[in-house]
Amino acid sequence: MTRPDLSKATAPVPADGRPVLEVDDLHVEFRTRSGVVHAVNGVSYSLTQGETLAILGESGSGKSVSAQAIMGILDSPPAVITGGGIWFEGTDLLTQPEEEQRKVRGPGISMIFQDALSSLNPVYSVGFQIGEMFRAHRGMSKKDARKRAIELMDRVRIPAAARRVDDFPHQFSGGMRQRVMIAMAIALDPRILIADEPTTALDVTVQAQVMDLLKDLQAETGMGLILITHDLGVVNEVADNVAVMYAGEIVERGTVDDVFTRPAHPYTDGLMSSVPQVEAKGGRLQPIVGQPPNLARIPSGCPFHPRCSRRRLGAEAAPGRECSTDVPPLRLVVPGREAACHYSEEVLGVRAQ
Amino acid sequence: MTDQQQADLLHDEVEAGTTTGLASPSVDVTKERQNSLWSDAWGHLKRNPLFWIGAVLGLVFLLMAIVPQVFARGADPRACNLSNSQQKPSAEHWFGFDQQGCDYLANVVYGARNSLIIGLLAVLVILVLGLLVGAVTGFYGGLLDSLLSRLTDIFYAVPFILGAIVVLRSGFLGRGVAAVAVALAIFGWMTAMRLVRSQVIAVKSSDYVAAARAMGASNGRILIRHILPNAVAPVLVYTTITIGVLIAAEATLTYLGVGLQRPAISWGLQISAGQSLLRTSPHLVLFPSIILTLTVMAFIMMGDALRDALDPRQRA
């Protein structure tokens, strides 16, 4: 369980190690005219200060929805949080009135989104949009807020910040726009930053710059970082821990190194096999067969069983571990590692050979 | 919609969790995807009550225009008896009598035919003009496009009713049904032209038109086989709504005294004649007004429902 790469552990971790954020058995549904979509089904995780937790999963796995539930920005209706708790610094946000939740957004938890162009308001200058944080939460004057906006733009390394503060989002490049988003998100020194696919829309070289910036800012401020992504490379480079989501559930959780080198869930295993490996040149990539599940009709038993190459059905299965009928709970497989599979030990064992 | 927009839409829907399965990549939609735009649109149309209200009203109106005697309850609109002048509606004569003592139900019912003919004729002329000018300007561009577009601007700058009044008063078309239809079309074709032109320009630069061109398809073939079919959906919506608008415009022109003339039977004439009797016999304005409104409503409702069905982005 020790981190092999010490460069990642530069963030100050509080001595008590108490989590800043604890998500506890979160359930989110979307009630639409054509049926109920079960987007998040009992997700739990926690985040300590300075920790980087990656949440990995395909589109529709519930990773973004759970993040938006934490932020309290789900559109309701159709979204309904049907159960669970979101504990931030000792209080359950879900029991708080809307006004209290609002005050947490920004100084407590803030978020950046995938597409900075559409996520920034096209009709206001970037300086105005960054400055809004200070005006809304600190009651600062327009002039002071603009000054702080310039400082922040400097801090996220936007060249000629003082000159560009009054420019509009469409006048910036993709990477610079994402920096504007980051500047806005870190304006009030949040305890937690949620980054929802922050680099997906960017060029590879710019991706690296933005991730470096995020890591540096985290090192300076000690904020916790939740990184939502489907990019295994990004997870491998920057995250401490990883939670893999499938069909609205966490199916595997552990340190990045453990999970990546020895997956304990067939889905994670499949993800790893579908990525080109430098060591395994010449081999064929193994895609995961089938389609992600329809969240309105999640398969019975283990939600992954229709696509799983290791499933055991009927008489093959051990008692109480029939993949199409028995739901596998997320359980401790080996110390520091949890997985939601009836046959995790096998997955681990095979891979270890 | 470009691929990027499609992807954004998909992303938004997925992230907002509003996917119902149709747009989500995480759901197997192979079967649904094979359905064409039209059967998909029909599926939506079927479930839209506004469409059915409009369709039923439209059908009644159509039958009224074709076989008015059925709706007139046996009364002849021209068999009048002055002793019945301005009688109120009764169980026997549902719409009462007009000033000349003619059965008003029969008169109102017989008015449908002229409205329908003018509406259809005018929209036909508008479509021909709009498709022709729109396709030519959009497809060939250049000087021709500039000239015809300016010409469109000129017609567009003259208020619709105003232009039609002047045309009809100038008299070179006469004052019959065809004259009114053409007068309406002369100042009504510009929107159709712009619609077609923008569609043509959008599709012209698409990859599949480039592919067709690469395979040696001629201009005419590209225009007819690849470009115009794309304009069908918006033009259909526009046409449906426009028929309603034209029927209302005909009544207005006739009311103003520049459209149809007696002895033609027209709702505009009935409203115009009833105007001076509004205080004593409001039913003379009321009944043609109601039927006129329901007719216009039929087309606008159908058009609205069609738009909702054919444009997935507008769906609620």
Next chain:
Amino acid sequence: MGRYVARRLLLTIPVLLGASFLIFAMVYALPGDPIRALGGDRPLSPAVVAQLREEFNLNDPLVVQYVKYLGDLIQGDLGTDFRGREVLDTISQRLPVTIKLTVVAILIETVIGIVAGVLAGIRRNGFLDNLVLVSSTIVVSVPILVLAFVGQYVLGLQFGWFPVSGINEGWYSYLLPGLVLAAGSLAYVARLTRTSVAENMRADYVRTARAKGLPRRTVILRHTLRNSLIPVVTFIGADIGTLMGGAIVTESVFNLPGVGRAIFDSVRAQEGAVVVGIVTLLVFFFVFFNLVVDVLYAVLDPRIRYD
């Protein structure tokens, strides 16, 4: 921006000329001889007729007539009607009525339309939304002619809330005609606002605004409404010109002495000079407000730049 405006202004000149020539040509192609009609029962002597025809350039070819007309127009002379009255006088007397009517209509459509649209758009598929949707479909479908009579009969005659005709009660006289004139646009504004607000409510940047912890008021007013109103404001701007040119029916039914009514009377009396003068003026307003809208668009949406 300055260059764009200048170019657009230049482009409007051919449109104005073309439109006025179009009207001019059709008006002077009117059948019958207006000079003879002037005499009524007592025929004018041939000499008088000839003199009048000369005075009104009726003997020249159409294009020459038009060029002469333009020449006078540039000097501010719109000509006279057959009774010797300056067309400019008629216009300056009639125009304020139409302008007042348009102002009332625009105010009504803006205030009611936007409020209804916003309320509907914020809570999509709610009660208000459906109410706005259904009522706007109905209002759009009612021909302005019918609406005018319904308003006149119900609100004017039956309830007696509004004057039935004329302009003797100041601004109050314009309220009912204004409402009638505005009704169609009002329904359209409500729908446009609704669609626009509902679309913007789902926009990524509104989600960002909420994630920033901005108060709900700020999220809606600053980040949703501002963006949503861009198409609405531009529609209303362009509608000013449309309403001014579309007031004929309203002015006729409510007996308002505006330019619409003047056109109508002049077409019947074959007063070509008046018709051409007023229509040219209305075309000018139409083109002018469309130009204003284009410029306004660039001011409201920084993504649009005309260079």
